[in-house]
Amino acid sequence: MTKTTAKTLTDTRPIRLKGRSFLALVLSPELPFSNWLERLDDLAARSTGFFLGRPIVLDLEGLDITQADLKDLLGELGERGVRVMGLEGARGSLIGANMPPLMKGGRPAGDIEPEASAAPAAQTGAAAAASDDKADKKPEPRAEAPRAVSSIVIAEPVRSGQSIVFPEGDVTILGSVASGAEVVAGGSIHIYGTLRGRALAGSIGNATARIFCSKLEAELLAIDGLYKMPDDMDPKHRGQPVTVWLEGDTIKAERLA
Amino acid sequence: MAKVIVVTSGKGGVGKTTSTAALGAALAQRGEKTVVVDFDVGLRNLDLVMGAERRVVYDLINVVQGDAKLTQALIRDKRLDTLHLLPASQTRDKDNLTAEGVEKVIDELRQSFDWIICDSPAGIERGATLAMRHADAAVVVTNPEVSSVRDSDRIIGLLDAKTKKAENGERMEKHLLLTRYDPARAERGDMLKVDDVLEILSIPLLGIIPESMDVLRASNLGAPVTINDAGCAPSLAYRDAARRLAGEQVPMTIPGERRGFINKLFGRRAA
Numbered sequence: 297m298t299k300t301t302a303k304t305l306t307d308t309r310p311i312r313l314k315g316r317s318f319l320a321l322v323l324s325p326e327l328p329f330s331n332w333l334e335r336l337d338d339l340a341a342r343s344t345g346f347f348l349g350r351p352i353v354l355d356l357e358g359l360d361i362t363q364a365d366l367k368d369l370l371g372e373l374g375e376r377g378v379r380v381m382g383l384e385g386a387r388g389s390l391i392g393a394n395m396p397p398l399m400k401g402g403r404p405a406g407d408i409e410p411e412a413s414a415a416p417a418a419q420t421g422a423a424a425a426a427s428d429d430k431a432d433k434k435p436e437p438r439a440e441a442p443r444a445v446s447s448i449v450i451a452e453p454v455r456s457g458q459s460i461v462f463p464e465g466d467v468t469i470l471g472s473v474a475s476g477a478e479v480v481a482g483g484s485i486h487i488y489g490t491l492r493g494r495a496l497a498g499s500i501g502n503a504t505a506r507i508f509c510s511k512l513e514a515e516l517l518a519i520d521g522l523y524k525m526p527d528d529m530d531p532k533h534r535g536q537p538v539t540v541w542l543e544g545d546t547i548k549a550e551r552l553a
Numbered sequence: 554m555a556k557v558i559v560v561t562s563g564k565g566g567v568g569k570t571t572s573t574a575a576l577g578a579a580l581a582q583r584g585e586k587t588v589v590v591d592f593d594v595g596l597r598n599l600d601l602v603m604g605a606e607r608r609v610v611y612d613l614i615n616v617v618q619g620d621a622k623l624t625q626a627l628i629r630d631k632r633l634d635t636l637h638l639l640p641a642s643q644t645r646d647k648d649n650l651t652a653e654g655v656e657k658v659i660d661e662l663r664q665s666f667d668w669i670i671c672d673s674p675a676g677i678e679r680g681a682t683l684a685m686r687h688a689d690a691a692v693v694v695t696n697p698e699v700s701s702v703r704d705s706d707r708i709i710g711l712l713d714a715k716t717k718k719a720e721n722g723e724r725m726e727k728h729l730l731l732t733r734y735d736p737a738r739a740e741r742g743d744m745l746k747v748d749d750v751l752e753i754l755s756i757p758l759l760g761i762i763p764e765s766m767d768v769l770r771a772s773n774l775g776a777p778v779t780i781n782d783a784g785c786a787p788s789l790a791y792r793d794a795a796r797r798l799a800g801e802q803v804p805m806t807i808p809g810e811r812r813g814f815i816n817k818l819f820g821r822r823a824a
Binding site for chain 2: 306452455456457458471472475490492541
């Protein structure tokens with residue numbers, strides 16, 4: 297047997313890059329930290345393990361601290377089993393090596409109240425008996441409030457260097473998308489002008505998302521993390537009104553009637 | 554009411570300085586008091602094109618930093634009483650420009666001039682963003698080739714985002730000035746056609762300046778082309794563009810194309 301050349305790929309399946317959105321718990325430390333940590337300890341004592349193993353984002357907005365302060369704080373949190381996955385609202389210079397990365401673009405969600413550990417202990421008698429009957433059944437998943445299908449309309453052309461990012465749903469653009477511009481949507485993308493830039497639909501893992509445009513001159517098309525470059529596109533669709541969708545692992549395109 | 558115009562492009566070498574001088578002179582020839590301001594600190598050129606390089610004593614940076622009065626830095630053109638130049642500094646760099654200083658200078662110029670034409674440096678950094686910041690309208694200078702068009706598109710995006718007008722929620726008035734247009738090469742497909750550029754940038758057309766040796770000759774002689782040779786094709790095109798800038802209705806002529814088609818195009822495209 298001889299050496300195999302490392303560069304030959306035997307598996308040519310495309311690498312998929314996907315977006316996912318998670319609800320992260322955000323802690324906003326306050327100065328002085330010693331006082332804040334005391335209050336945190338108190339909270340942790342009342343609700344056992346509330347922070348254990350949960351990924352936490354630290355919001356440092358408006359805190360006047362040094363890198364050393366932040367390092368100490370991260371150390372203190374680490375000792376309490378709080379695992380910080382990211383920092384928000386911090387200056388770039390504040391973040392040293394081996395610190396969690398800076399996170400941007402967070403959107404507020406509802407406040408989360410840690411449940412007191414006393415509550416489960418109070419459940420006795422009837423409640424306990426009832427749970428025995430259905431011991432093998434999982435608790436009913438809480439009915440999720442139906443999420444409104446959201447979309448935005450951009451009434452102007454998207455210029456080179458601009459980036460429209462809308463993970464919540466569909467994006468409709470009345471003008472053109474210039475070369476060097478990009479549109480990223482959680483849902484479908486509708487472009488009533490010429491698409492010369494990049495369009496990335498279904499960016500949060502929506503394989504049913506589509507891209508529509510009145511004239512296809514795109515630099516890149518992507519749906520659910522699978523992408524296609526101009527060289528891989530069928531030349532007959534160039535300059536045509538086109539719809540683009542995903543079939544399995546293949547991006548398909550068809551001329552719009 | 555004074556109007557501040559920024560002449561910008563993103564890309565370098567497309568004719569911003571030449572167009573600033575030519576439009577400034579054309580507006581001054583109409584009898585309106587005009588100042589051309591060089592924002593290209595460190596790489597000043599407008600003084601050369603205006604033929605005033607040996608008359609620069611104080612400059613924009615001196616005024617911004619309070620070392621000189623505005624009246625000391627302004628240079629009056631020897632050929633046209635209504636035309637003035639505020640030169641840039643050659644020995645400093647763009648970090649010497651401050652937002653407050655520029656605002657003060659522009660506000661002061663507004664008191665005594667009808668037109669303030671700001672010659673933006675190339676690029677999208679500090680010098681360019683400060684030059685466009687206080688403008689009422691923008692002239693986007695573009696050559697009929699893809700890189701210039703894409704850079705212009707980027708600049709238009711910035712005009713809609715980073716200017717005082719945009720931040721106040723108002724619409725920035727933008728005009729396209731297509732320079733170095735060669736009809737024969739456009740016809741052969743070596744250059745983008747007027748239609749293609751308008752389709753990509755989708756802003757109203759202010760004028761089309763034909764590629765001509767007259768422009769280079771005038772620059773080398775230190776005179777705006779509109780003063781140097783008032784009868785040549787680029788001069789006429791710049792003069793028409795200046796009239797449109799002043800709000801006059803002037804039919805558009807595309808070099809080398811039939812008039813009927815042109816009027817149709819102008820009627821459809823220009824707002």
